[in-house]
Amino acid sequence: MSHWKVPLADVVATQADIDAVVDAYRSGWWTMGPRTESFEAAFAAYSGAGHAIAVTNGTAALHLICAGTGLGPGDEVVAPSLTFVATVNAIAYTGARPVFADVAGPTEPWLSARSVEAALTPRTKAVMAMSYGGHPGEIEELREFCAGRGLILLEDAAHGAGSRLGGRHLGTFGRAGAFSFFSNKNLGIGEGGMVVTRDGDLAARLRLLRSHGMTALTWDRHRGHASEYDVVELGFNYRIDEARAALAEERLSRLDQENGSRARLDERYRAALADVPRVEPALPPRPDSVLAHHLFTVVLDAAVDRDRVRAALAERGVQTSVHYPPVHRFSTYASPAYDLPVTDLYASRAVTLPMFAHMTEAQQDLVVEALSAATASATAVPAGDNGGMPAWRPMQAEEALRLRPLRVLARPWTERRFVHRDYERVLHELSDSRRFNVVPLREFREASTDRVVVGMRHDVDERLGAALELARLEARHGIRATYFVLHTARYYAKAGWGSAERRPSILGHLRELQDMGHEIGWHNDLVTLQCVHGIEPREYLANELEWLRSNGIDIRGTASHGSYWARRLGYHNNYFFDDFEEVAPGLPNRDIVEVGNRECVLSKGRLAEFGFEYEAYHLGEDHYFSDARFDADGRRWHPDSLDFDAFNPGDKVILLTHPDHWDRSVGWKAPRTVVWAGWRAFTGERSRRPG
Known part of the structure; x- marks a missing residue:
């Protein structure tokens, strides 16, 4: 039970969710089998991708699309630094080198096509886009950009389940896309992931890589479809189990409804924060999109001390987070060669506020009230007593x-x-x-x-x-x-x-x-x-x-x-x-x-x-x-x-x-x-x- 009055994210299991999991365990077949196949078919139809491959988690999905598209030593992949580190780790797992590009703007935390162009070298083989908060960002521009240069476009759509741009689902703009079903995601099941692609040959290879490079699975042999198997390439153990697949398919059936609730909360947040000084919502809405609204993030004025704001919100029982510490600032990937001023700016001022489908208006009002009070009192430079005007002082x-x-x-x-x-x-x-x-x-x-x-x-x-x-x-x-x-x-x-x-x-x-x-x-x-x-x-x-x-x-x-x-x-x-x-x-x-x-x-x-x-x-x-x-x-x-x-x-x-x-x-x-x-x-x- 959470001690937060308003947690950052919250998961509620319905009776249908519980029944789906219990039925999977009562079936007697617990590893990847009929429920996994059913979920894959449902997700492929829902996303319009044509092919869907369920895996253990989002990181596994990212690794598969990198390995499956042939990335390896000597290759470079342009990616955002403003992302969870798994996006970049998946590239590095293949032996390829991640190269960071900047985001589009102080409230537009998605990969900038112009910044990608500046990061290209003769070794660049692919671009990894990330749908921050479920927003499409510049995905169409990146698709055209990559197509014109013979580059592979891959999508980290971990935040994007249900997001569409012009009717087309995120994850389907590139050669392959990776989704995460971690517990705080819109389609959360605890741990899980999905790879989607329109390329049938790539899908076949990804299925091999998911299970050790084996030509037949345990479920195939159980059904009598194969009596033996071969291992045709070095693969991984990224199989999902039946209980999580069953839970995921049940939750998929109400994903659009819950994303609609998030959309209404997003609109209500923006209206309430319009009169709050020193706070600007990020991820501007797009009329040509249906968004997942996975995150609601605001950017604080530079005069506001973010740590004090977050501490004040915590005192009121409101949980917040920062999405994300830039990857190029981590020791593993740090390099003086990286100059990502917009990424650094956003990462230093952004605060993620609570967002979940069943959030009440009373909870949201508490968040807005607490944020307004916190930003009013948490100025980085206190005012002086010059008749209510700010103090003047030298600045080096x-x-x-x-x-x-x-x-x-x-x-x-x-x-x-x-x-x-x-x-x-x-x-x-x-x-x-x-x-x-x-x-x-x-x-x-x-x-x-x-x-x-x-x-x-x-x-x-x-x-x-x-x-x-x-x-x-x-x-x-x-x-x-x-x-x-x-x-x-x-x-x-x-x-x-x-x-x-x-x-x-x-x-x-x-x-x-x-x-x-x-x-x-x-x-x-x-x-x-x-x-x-x-x-x-x-x-x-x-x-x-x-x-x-x-x-x-x-x-x-x-x-x-x-x-x-x-x-x-x-x-x-x-x-x-x-x-x-x-x-x-x-x-x-x-x-x-x-x-x-x-x-x-x-x-x-x-x-x-x-x-x-x-x-x-x-x-x-x-x-x-x-x-x-x-x-x-x-x-x-x-x-x-x-x-x-x-x-x-x-x-x-x-x-x-x-x-x-x-x-x-x-x-x-x-x-x-x-x-x-x-x-x-x-x-x-x-x-x-x-x-």
Whole structure:
């Protein structure tokens, strides 16, 4: 009996389950026999595979598909590191060498086809995909990829019993697939596994390998179908027994029903967690799929101490886990050659929450309540007492390294004479570390495969051009950057989106980004419009939004910010936030704060009054340009939005701003060295002043 109020997984044996096992034992035939054959036929029909071979466990199934497809010494197999170690062990059992590739994204923990391509060598013979949590991930892309290169695609479908993509079951996309029936799996029987394949010749070989390479089994001889046998190759003892086969067939009959219960729990989790800050569910749903929902995993904000969260949940009686410690971090497989930043990021922040078919709503509510309370109190960096604002303190580069492994792009301006020595020091520290690679822009195209931080001037066309360049690099090299926020004000405020000749270029950039599948967000500096340029925000917003939509641009969200200027000129932040609701009702809006020196940030609208939270770090007080005054014509700009706009809400970024970040033509000095880490954009519904 579990002591957990909500266990991670839970198994309930029905009377039908018990009867199936008892009947198997009463039959007098306990080893692999008629019930095994019946279960294999049922699973082959259910999965559409054509052939199904039942075995002792999931690891045996994985080993069989590796051995049966001819993997051996001298071969390399590309596989994820974010998996249970059995996936990789099965490759190593054959003498082949596992080669690790990265996963697709911080909430997409499946093997990335682009990362697989980067891991190929002349010795690569196969790719092992793993359906994390029962999600198909990029299995179709991997199938096409392998087919085009003559590689064998194998599937670790241990999590995927019942999952379908476009009506096709996981495990049937490759040459062979392996399932696990371990007790916590959706089709759990204690221990058991299954191999499926559409290849009849391969199926025949797998049946031989399952039982010592013997041409006839005990059940065959018992039925009089064979009086003797031969051993035609070196095989294994991976036979399943009749009781477990009978139990598995009984549980298969209700698998879709129980997976449907999991799907409803998954949907309910996502709805409940939508308003919980610092928590993002992984494994995004796919409308073209029926998913097994084997796991429900969330990714915590970098500001949250995961160990404290898990301990707090345990105190409330909620069991959690981590799926998985990366295999490339285990001593057996560790190598300095592996650079898997997304895998490491996910593995350091992911928490698996309870998920089982008969989980009650009350149990699920307890999980959500406990998680919400835990994440609110388990911040890695405690807030200070600056009027409810976070404490400011120096942060060295090595501390930044612990927050998020990112590849940093250094533009050619690092070589110019005006670069501050401290900036160079930080670049060198980052460059010397193993988790960062600082490269000049001219080398960037072939050097980076990860999410990138870029410094650029606030020029609408240039900014979009840089975003587009990142998107093109994503298409080529796997950069993950899925939310580009458009900055419309700055130097084009009076002319809307700039001169007539610039507008086609801007639209072209936006359309190409949109066609690539990127969401387009809309960022307006309303304070600048009103206070500096004298433009009425509502009219401007309405005109610009209409222009974007009429040209086929689907704006998915907005961002606005108050500033030092509003404070100086007597405006209050609510005025500007309300404009968005009036012009674009129902469009999700993100309220952000400008970033400047310490004095400026702490005076911007008293964000604590609105219930906002954020964290900021810097290298030291002297590294901020704090000479913020009006120039002769009252238009001195302030170092505010430091290019965090191109990241998803909730992202943690490390940003190295360059000294020439702002156009000198507007008449103000550039900020000095700044390293920003731990920025948390504000997500969800905007908060209002209490009362």
